[in-house]
Amino acid sequence: MALIVQKFGGTSVGSVERIEQVADKVKKFRDAGDDLVVVLSAMSGETNRLIELARQISDQPVPRELDVIVSTGEQVTIALLAMALIKRGVPAVSYTGNQVRILTDSAHNKARILQIDDQKIRTDLKAGRVVVVAGFQGVDEDGNITTLGRGGSDTTGVALAAALKADECQIYTDVDGVYTTDPRVVSQAQRLDKITFEEMLEMASLGSKVLQIRAVEFAGKYNVPLRVLHSFKEGPGTLITIDEEESMEQPIISGIAFNRDEAKLTIRGVPDTPGVAFKILGPISGANIEVDMIVQNVSHDNTTDFTFTVHRNDYQAALQVLQNTANEIGAREVIGDTKIAKVSIVGVGMRSHAGVASRMFEALAKESINIQMISTSEIKVSVVIEEKYLELAVRALHTAFELDAPRQGE
Amino acid sequence: MALIVQKFGGTSVGSVERIEQVADKVKKFRDAGDDLVVVLSAMSGETNRLIELARQISDQPVPRELDVIVSTGEQVTIALLAMALIKRGVPAVSYTGNQVRILTDSAHNKARILQIDDQKIRTDLKAGRVVVVAGFQGVDEDGNITTLGRGGSDTTGVALAAALKADECQIYTDVDGVYTTDPRVVSQAQRLDKITFEEMLEMASLGSKVLQIRAVEFAGKYNVPLRVLHSFKEGPGTLITIDEEESMEQPIISGIAFNRDEAKLTIRGVPDTPGVAFKILGPISGANIEVDMIVQNVSHDNTTDFTFTVHRNDYQAALQVLQNTANEIGAREVIGDTKIAKVSIVGVGMRSHAGVASRMFEALAKESINIQMISTSEIKVSVVIEEKYLELAVRALHTAFELDAPRQGE
Numbered sequence: 001m002a003l004i005v006q007k008f009g010g011t012s013v014g015s016v017e018r019i020e021q022v023a024d025k026v027k028k029f030r031d032a033g034d035d036l037v038v039v040l041s042a043m044s045g046e047t048n049r050l051i052e053l054a055r056q057i058s059d060q061p062v063p064r065e066l067d068v069i070v071s072t073g074e075q076v077t078i079a080l081l082a083m084a085l086i087k088r089g090v091p092a093v094s095y096t097g098n099q100v101r102i103l104t105d106s107a108h109n110k111a112r113i114l115q116i117d118d119q120k121i122r123t124d125l126k127a128g129r130v131v132v133v134a135g136f137q138g139v140d141e142d143g144n145i146t147t148l149g150r151g152g153s154d155t156t157g158v159a160l161a162a163a164l165k166a167d168e169c170q171i172y173t174d175v176d177g178v179y180t181t182d183p184r185v186v187s188q189a190q191r192l193d194k195i196t197f198e199e200m201l202e203m204a205s206l207g208s209k210v211l212q213i214r215a216v217e218f219a220g221k222y223n224v225p226l227r228v229l230h231s232f233k234e235g236p237g238t239l240i241t242i243d244e245e246e247s248m249e250q251p252i253i254s255g256i257a258f259n260r261d262e263a264k265l266t267i268r269g270v271p272d273t274p275g276v277a278f279k280i281l282g283p284i285s286g287a288n289i290e291v292d293m294i295v296q297n298v299s300h301d302n303t304t305d306f307t308f309t310v311h312r313n314d315y316q317a318a319l320q321v322l323q324n325t326a327n328e329i330g331a332r333e334v335i336g337d338t339k340i341a342k343v344s345i346v347g348v349g350m351r352s353h354a355g356v357a358s359r360m361f362e363a364l365a366k367e368s369i370n371i372q373m374i375s376t377s378e379i380k381v382s383v384v385i386e387e388k389y390l391e392l393a394v395r396a397l398h399t400a401f402e403l404d405a406p407r408q409g410e
Numbered sequence: 411m412a413l414i415v416q417k418f419g420g421t422s423v424g425s426v427e428r429i430e431q432v433a434d435k436v437k438k439f440r441d442a443g444d445d446l447v448v449v450l451s452a453m454s455g456e457t458n459r460l461i462e463l464a465r466q467i468s469d470q471p472v473p474r475e476l477d478v479i480v481s482t483g484e485q486v487t488i489a490l491l492a493m494a495l496i497k498r499g500v501p502a503v504s505y506t507g508n509q510v511r512i513l514t515d516s517a518h519n520k521a522r523i524l525q526i527d528d529q530k531i532r533t534d535l536k537a538g539r540v541v542v543v544a545g546f547q548g549v550d551e552d553g554n555i556t557t558l559g560r561g562g563s564d565t566t567g568v569a570l571a572a573a574l575k576a577d578e579c580q581i582y583t584d585v586d587g588v589y590t591t592d593p594r595v596v597s598q599a600q601r602l603d604k605i606t607f608e609e610m611l612e613m614a615s616l617g618s619k620v621l622q623i624r625a626v627e628f629a630g631k632y633n634v635p636l637r638v639l640h641s642f643k644e645g646p647g648t649l650i651t652i653d654e655e656e657s658m659e660q661p662i663i664s665g666i667a668f669n670r671d672e673a674k675l676t677i678r679g680v681p682d683t684p685g686v687a688f689k690i691l692g693p694i695s696g697a698n699i700e701v702d703m704i705v706q707n708v709s710h711d712n713t714t715d716f717t718f719t720v721h722r723n724d725y726q727a728a729l730q731v732l733q734n735t736a737n738e739i740g741a742r743e744v745i746g747d748t749k750i751a752k753v754s755i756v757g758v759g760m761r762s763h764a765g766v767a768s769r770m771f772e773a774l775a776k777e778s779i780n781i782q783m784i785s786t787s788e789i790k791v792s793v794v795i796e797e798k799y800l801e802l803a804v805r806a807l808h809t810a811f812e813l814d815a816p817r818q819g820e
Contacts, residue, residue: 016466050486056426057493065496068489068504072482076463079478083467086475094478098508099553143509 002167003035003125007135007157010044012172012231013077021232022172023084026130030090035125037164039135039157040081042073063108067137067147071097074134074153082132092130095120097137097145102156104138104146111138111146113155116163133160154215162222169219169226170237171211176230177238178203178210180403181256185394188404192254193236196243197226199254202346202380216240243348252356253347253401256394260341260387262292263315264372265322266307269332272299279329280306283321289314293342293375293382303332307373309384312338340372341390344382345397357381363400369393412577413445413535417545417567420454422582422641423487431642432582433494436540440500445535447574449545449567450491452483473518477547477557481507484544484563492542502540505530507547507555512566514548514556521548521556523565526573543570564625572632579629579636580647581621586640587648588613588620590813591666595804598814602664603646606653607636609664612756612790626650653758662766663757663811666804670751670797672702673725674782675732676717679742682709689739690716693731699724703752703785703792713742717783719794722748750782751800754792755807767791773810779803 006026013019022038029036041047050069054061061069078094085092097104100120104111124131135153138146148155154171161169176191178200183189195203197220204213210228219226219240229237270276277296284291294308310318319336326334350356357374360381364371369392373384385393398404416436423429432448439446451457460479464471471479488504495502507514510530514521534541545563548556558565564581571579586601588610593599605613607630614623620638629636629650639647680686687706694701704718720728725748732744760766767784770791774781779802783794795803808814 016463019467053426053486054490054493057429057490058497062493062496065489065492065504068492068506069486072485075482075485076460076479079475080464080467082475082478083464083472086472087468094475096478096555099555145506145509 001033001035003037003164004029005037005039005157005161005164005166005169006172007039007153007170008041008172008231009153009174010041010047011174013040013042013081014044016080019077019080020084023081023088023090025231026081026085027088027090030130036130037121037125037160037166038081038130038132039153039160040074040077040132041135041153043077046073046076064144067108067145070147071134071137071145074136078132078134082130085130085132090130091128092132093124094132094134096134097156098139098143100133102138102159104140104148106140106142106144106146108144108146110149111140113138113148113159116159118163121160121164152212152214154212155218158215158218158222158224158226161224162218166224169224171215171226171228172231173210173228174231175210175228176233176235177228178240179255181394181398182258185258185391186256186398186404188398190403190405192238194239194241195254196348197240198243198379199346199348200226200240202344202377203255203257211240251347251402252349252353253345253403254349255346256343256397256401256403257346258341258343258390258394260390261312262309262340262342262384263312263318263336263338264307264309264340264384265315265318265334265336266305267322267326267331267334268305269303270306271330272302272304276304276329277306280322280325281308283325284308284310284318287317287321289318289321293373293384295373295375309340309342309373339387340384341387341393342382342384343390343393343397344380345401346380348379350381351378359400360397363396364393367392367396369396411443411445413447413574414439415447415449415567415571415574415576415579416582417449417563417580418451418582418641419563419584420451420457421584423450423452423491424454426490429487429490430494433491433498433500435641436491436495437498437500440540446540447531447535447570447576448491448540448542449563449570450484450487450542451545451563453487456483456486474554477518477555480557481544481547481555484546488542488544492540495540495542500540501538502542503534504542504544506544507566508549508553510543512543512548512569514550514558516550516552516554516556518554518556520559521550523548523558523569526569528573531570531574562622562624564622565628568625568628568632568634568636571634572628576634579634581625581636581638582641583620583638584641585620585638586643586645587638588650589665591804591808592668595668595801596666596808596814598808600813600815602648604649604651605664606758607650608653608789609756609758610636610650612754612787613665613667621650661757661812662759662763663755663813664759665756666753666807666811666813667756668751668753668800668804670800671722672719672750672752672794673722673728673746673748674717674719674750674794675725675728675744675746676715677732677736677741677744678715679713680716681740682712682714686714686739687716690732690735691718693735694718694720694728697727697731699728699731703783703794705783705785719750719752719783749797750794751797751803752792752794753800753803753807754790755811756790758789760791761788769810770807773806774803777802777806779806
């Protein structure tokens with residue numbers, strides 16, 4: 001008898017047939033004696049349809065009113081699932097964000113959860129009901145409907161699990177777990193039985209789009225065991241949890257993440273004076289451009305080179321800003337490159353193992369892949385390489401760190 | 411500076427273009443200095459789409475959950491209109507039934523309004539905002555979403571007007587007012603400038619489907635001046651109000667209503683004993699069949715004939731029930747006819763005028779139309795005739811009661 005929060009995304013509830021399948025799955029858990037809170041997204045495509053409707057009225061829909069419209073998407077799916085459960089003889093009740101009361105701040109379209117009233121849900125659970133909650137939405141102090149921003153249903157699930165002190169928060173997706181890397185790139189990629197929150201954060205932010213970053217942060221903060229599972233296939237999935245035992249058996253590297261969404265900009269021959277980094281990056285962030293990696297080399301002849309990466313969509317804008325800065329501070333030139341890729345090895349195990357970075361560089365060197373930038377954190381090493389070598393690099397690293405073979409005892 | 415509640419139905423908000431037109435109209439009133447509360451239905455077709463979705467899960471959707479789904483229809487239109495108003499520089503805010511707080515009983519799918527909290531709306535009106543409210547929905551004491559049943563948006567409009575003591579409740583429709591009779595049958599049918607609540611009730615229940623009956627009752631009870639107008643054509647519409655001055659100029663008859671939805675059943679040779687009417691109608695109502703007109707003739711030879719009308723859809727079921735009853739009570743025979751029509755003359759003026767009925771019968775006799783049943787109330791006389799004479803009868807009565815010519819001074 002466990003208390004489980006289950007979250008199903010838009011594809012899992014994308015049709016009446018799918019909703020019936022979800023009801024079958026929920027019933028199976030209920031029949032096994034678990035208490036269940038189910039969090040749903042809108043049917044896939046519905047949120048976009050609603051936003052499109054609003055855009056027909058205004059290019060910049062009023063955020064408060066947009067939330068009123070968009071929140072109807074989940075309102076439909078929760079009631080449909082509750083009906084499907086009741087049809088199966090499983091007592092169930094649906095709640096909107098307002099009805100639960102998921103209290104958020106008033107930042108419409110990107111609100112943050114402040115507090116969850118668990119009273120209603122606990123009463124229903126005690127009465128043997130499955131509680132079906134609309135994800136992605138809440139209500140502010142004045143009773144205005146808010147939404148958490150795209151993908152926010154994961155966060156709703158985790159927040160509910162935290163508030164209810166649930167035994168597990170299960171996130172059902174279209175993959176059967178978190179992999180050592182993208183199986184489309186490396187056919188030997190292995191599903192991980194376990195991964196730590198920190199590793200998952202690095203994997204997620206680096207482009208393994210299984211879970212929303214905020215949901216993982218939230219789960220880590222409140223220590224909610226999170227499990228990623230496939231909506232319609234059986235399997236144990238991947239459990240995301242705190243790093244309890246730092247055993248010797250633990251693999252050094254859990255996975256290899258990558259992305260090709262970034263572009264690189266370099267400003268050369270910058271007079272090396274204090275505050276120069278701020279002079280360069282201040283205008284970039286002033287233009288609302290997010291910067292990912294930053295590398296500054298040691299200077300020679302009192303000038304230095306300064307390189308950073310931005311999202312490819314922001315490349316042109318960043319280039320323009322940087323040109324202006326170069327003129328102002330008297331830098332020699334600005335160059336850029338959009339044909340790059342970032343590859344990262346991630347693992348809490350590297351904390352206690354020396355030589356992880358050099359093993360990475362060696363594997364890349366063996367394939368004659370030139371490294372353009374390097375950045376490291378406690379549990380990750382990232383390199384920027386030429387985009388065309390991406391697949392080769394990921395495969396080489398996957399083998400070098402012994403991720404190809406199924407691992408025992410996990 | 412008046413406080414006006416305006417209600418627009420599904421066709422009036424059936425597309426983004428229509429919603430923009432409604433916004434133009436609302437803005438015009440606002441610019442003229444009126445305080446406005448706008449009540450909206452769902453986009454036409456949307457409620458049926460949502461019900462269909464629920465039916466795919468279950469033939470008998472759980473009423474509570476059906477309300478959760480169906481209420482999203484209005485939630486979308488109110489936000490779209492609020493956006494369209496704000497785009498025009500008119501401050502506006504949308505509220506669901508729950509947000510206003512339109513408190514209802516817990517009879518899901520057919521709830522009744524118990525109380526309306528006018529505080530939020532008054533604050534917004536004072537701040538110069540147009541308040542856009544979802545029609546057809548409310549919330550019960552436990553926070554469950556309820557709906558008022560089909561067409562309930564009219565009721566929401568009237569109830570809000572009553573709660574706010576509004577100067578007028580304007581119901582925008584696809585007709586430009588209430589007519590003396592259906593213009594498709596009588597080309598000389600005249601728009602009425604005014605009609606009393608009682609007359610409107612008789613007209614509505616007899617098939618002039620301009621307004622929902624419950625909304626008219628509500629308006630009459632709380633004395634809310636109600637005006638029927640065309641959504642997209644200019645014009646004064648028809649004001650529905652209490653019968654203030656019973657002047658001599660008042661026409662005897664305000665209008666002629668008719669319908670061809672009914673069927674007639676007669677049970678003949680019924681032993682005339684006390685309680686026989688109940689023995690006949692008890693099983694009918696027990697089968698959930700509504701009865702409209704009932705006529706019992708004086709008996710002769712200790713037997714009587716008993717005739718009543720039901721909706722045509724219920725004819726076969728009623729016939730079966732009546733056959734059984736006839737066998738039980740030893741009646742001679744059961745006969746029925748679906749090819750009938752009901753024609754009624756309606757007017758508060760007939761209270762003080764004798765001979766209205768005979769003038770009606772005379773007009774029908776002149777056209778050789780046989781009257782099969784007669785029933786009367788204080789402000790109405792109804793007759794059942796053969797269906798094929800319906801148009802002829804309505805035209806003859808329209809002329810006989812001098813409704814053909816435009817009337818002065820109303």
